[in-house]
Amino acid sequence: MKYGEAKERYLQAWGSLGSSWGVSRTMAQVHALLMISTQPVSTEEIMEELSISRGNVNMNVRALIDWGLAEKVFVPGERKEFFRTDKDITNLAVQVAKERKKRELEPILKVLSEVNSVEGDSHEVEEFRKVTTDLHQFASQSDMVLERFINQKSNWFLKILGKLTK
Known part of the structure; x- marks a missing residue:
C-alpha cells in the first residue's frame, strides 16, 4: 500500500x-x-x-x-x-482520561450522590436507592482507576493490558 x-x-x-x-x-x-x-x-x-x-x-x-x-x-x-499535538500515546491517553473524567464521570457521581438521599420507604424508593447506590459504587471505583491512571508514574496500566492480552 x-x-x-x-x-x-x-x-x-x-x-x-x-x-x-x-x-x-x-x-x-x-x-x-x-x-x-x-x-x-x-x-x-x-x-x-x-x-x-x-x-x-x-x-x-x-x-x-x-x-x-x-x-x-x-x-x-x-x-x-x-x-x-503530543505524539506520546500514554500522554494522550492520560489527557483523554482526565477530560472524560471531568466531563462525564464527575457530573454523574455528583448526581448519584444527590439522588441517593431520596426519602420514602416504598418498594420503588428502595429499588431506586439500591440501583443508584450500585451505580455510585461502580462509578466511584471507575473514578479511582482513572485517577490512578492519570497520576501514574510509569506505564503500569499498559503493562497490565499487555499481560491481559497474552
Whole structure:
C-alpha cells in the first residue's frame, strides 16, 4: 500500500474511532493528521488535507485545544496559525482520561450522590436507592482507576493490558 492510501485509510479509521469515543469524526481526523505530521500544521493545510472549511477547522482545533490534545505554535517568519499535538500515546491517553473524567464521570457521581438521599420507604424508593447506590459504587471505583491512571508514574496500566492480552 502506498503512503497516500495508507494515510487516507488511517485518517478515516481514526475519525470513525473518535466518533465511537464521543468526539466528532472531524475532530478525530484533525487530531490524527496532527499526530502523523512531522511539522506543525497550518489551518490551510488541514483544510486541504481533510477537504473541510476554515470554520470547521477552527472549531475542531479549538475543541482539541480545549481537550488539551493540541496546541498553537509559533513558526518564525509565518503569519499563519500552526498546530501540533503530543505524539506520546500514554500522554494522550492520560489527557483523554482526565477530560472524560471531568466531563462525564464527575457530573454523574455528583448526581448519584444527590439522588441517593431520596426519602420514602416504598418498594420503588428502595429499588431506586439500591440501583443508584450500585451505580455510585461502580462509578466511584471507575473514578479511582482513572485517577490512578492519570497520576501514574510509569506505564503500569499498559503493562497490565499487555499481560491481559497474552
